[in-house]
Amino acid sequence: MATVRLEEIARRFNNVTAIENISFEVPDGQFWVLVGPSGCGKSTILRTIAGLEAATSGRLYIGDRLVNQVPARQRDVAMVFQNYALYPHMSVAENLAFGLKMRNTDPKTIQSRIEAVARSLDIAHLLDRKPRQLSGGQQQRVALGRAIARQPQVFLLDEPLSNLDAKLRDETRAELKQLHQRVCNTTIYVTHDQVEAMTLADQIVVLDRGHVQQIGDPQTIYAQPANQMVATFLGSPPMNLLAATYDGAAFRIEAQTIPCPDRLRPALRSAQGQRVNLGIRPEQIHLSDADAHLKAEVTIVEPLGREILVRAVVPTAELPAPILNIQLAPELRPRVGDRLSLRLNLDQLFVFDPTTGDRLNR
Numbered sequence: 294m295a296t297v298r299l300e301e302i303a304r305r306f307n308n309v310t311a312i313e314n315i316s317f318e319v320p321d322g323q324f325w326v327l328v329g330p331s332g333c334g335k336s337t338i339l340r341t342i343a344g345l346e347a348a349t350s351g352r353l354y355i356g357d358r359l360v361n362q363v364p365a366r367q368r369d370v371a372m373v374f375q376n377y378a379l380y381p382h383m384s385v386a387e388n389l390a391f392g393l394k395m396r397n398t399d400p401k402t403i404q405s406r407i408e409a410v411a412r413s414l415d416i417a418h419l420l421d422r423k424p425r426q427l428s429g430g431q432q433q434r435v436a437l438g439r440a441i442a443r444q445p446q447v448f449l450l451d452e453p454l455s456n457l458d459a460k461l462r463d464e465t466r467a468e469l470k471q472l473h474q475r476v477c478n479t480t481i482y483v484t485h486d487q488v489e490a491m492t493l494a495d496q497i498v499v500l501d502r503g504h505v506q507q508i509g510d511p512q513t514i515y516a517q518p519a520n521q522m523v524a525t526f527l528g529s530p531p532m533n534l535l536a537a538t539y540d541g542a543a544f545r546i547e548a549q550t551i552p553c554p555d556r557l558r559p560a561l562r563s564a565q566g567q568r569v570n571l572g573i574r575p576e577q578i579h580l581s582d583a584d585a586h587l588k589a590e591v592t593i594v595e596p597l598g599r600e601i602l603v604r605a606v607v608p609t610a611e612l613p614a615p616i617l618n619i620q621l622a623p624e625l626r627p628r629v630g631d632r633l634s635l636r637l638n639l640d641q642l643f644v645f646d647p648t649t650g651d652r653l654n655r
């Protein structure tokens with residue numbers, strides 16, 4: 294096993310900068326997730342670590358070894374792609390054995406590794422089949438198995454679950470987590486899916502437009518987002534943003550007023566008289582007739598069984614009027630057109646600079 298360390302890695306394609314100034318270190322045996330919107334540079338980072346792409350600048354270490362100039366084959370990493378890339382003319386067993394054969398592993402070892410991997414991924418009954426005789430989920434497990442059988446120092450997974458249907462994705466995600474608990478390979482996993490990031494990661498690296506936005510464990514990323522991008526990317530429905538004016542004591546949204554908690558005031562001194570974006574998560578908004586902060590009108594009601602999601606518009610003269618996502622207990626039965634009196638949990642209020650997106654209440 295090994296650590297993976299990136300120091301100021303950049304990758305440019307002619308005049309396109311795919312990634313810039315990427316630095317992080319994945320400790321031996323940990324499971325890290327790179328997450329961000331499509332095009333933010335996730336695959337480029339993974340391909341650079343694998344050696345399928347050369348960094349334009351920066352240094353890349355696997356263990357203590359500088360590997361910028363080391364060809365992919367000699368890096369002892371295994372990568373699993375979104376499109377399984379199995380060899381169609383080979384059986385499942387031959388696919389699983391392929392990487393080991395290429396490295397001249399002795400046949401006995403190959404046999405025992407294939408059996409162990411097939412058992413742990415529940416594909417032992419499929420060993421004689423060809424990939425076209427498998428379902429998507431089974432093919433993906435063979436692709437994972439082929440990488441696992443090699444017992445690489447580092448595991449790289451690029452959106453490996455995104456071709457699976459929802460149920461299978463949940464199951465395979467849990468299997469992956471269990472597998473890592475057993476094998477403990479250093480793993481770097483790429484996804485645009487925030488649920489996968491939250492559920493799988495020891496540490497999450499949030500990326501946007503080729504830059505690292507924040508690195509932290511899932512709970513910290515959720516509870517202490519560094520900026521507006523991170524705050525609105527993780528969480529479903531996302532954190533609400535409300536444009537407001539700060540007057541030194543309260544936030545004003547036209548005629549409506551949200552008091553500024555004392556704990557926020559020192560950090561907001563320079564924002565006095567300025568526009569800010571308030572951030573509040575859907576589960577931190579409650580119905581309250583007494584001491585409400587905001588009035589809003591229900592536009593959409595989505596019952597989900599365990600909870601009800603409500604979308605409500607805050608009436609403002611300035612358009613577009615802000616829309617709030619609100620998560621309510623299922624026994625409350627709001628209807629479209631209802632006017633709600635809302636109280637925000639001010640302990641969980643975030644304040645962002647609307648220009649830079651930086652969080653002001655750090």
Ligand SMILES: Nc1ncnc2c1ncn2[C@@H]1O[C@H](COP(=O)(O)OP(=O)(O)O)[C@@H](O)[C@H]1O
Binds near residue numbers: 309311333338
């Ligand atoms: N071979 C390439 N040539 C030119 N631009 C590329 C190439 N590969 C990736 N890019 C660009 O780099 C950026 C990051 O791409 P990518 O790493 O694939 O993002 P992600 O995996 O997060 O969706 C995108 O803007 C993409 O268009």
Ligand SMILES: [Mg+2]
Binds near residue numbers: 335336
């Ligand atoms: Mg990608």
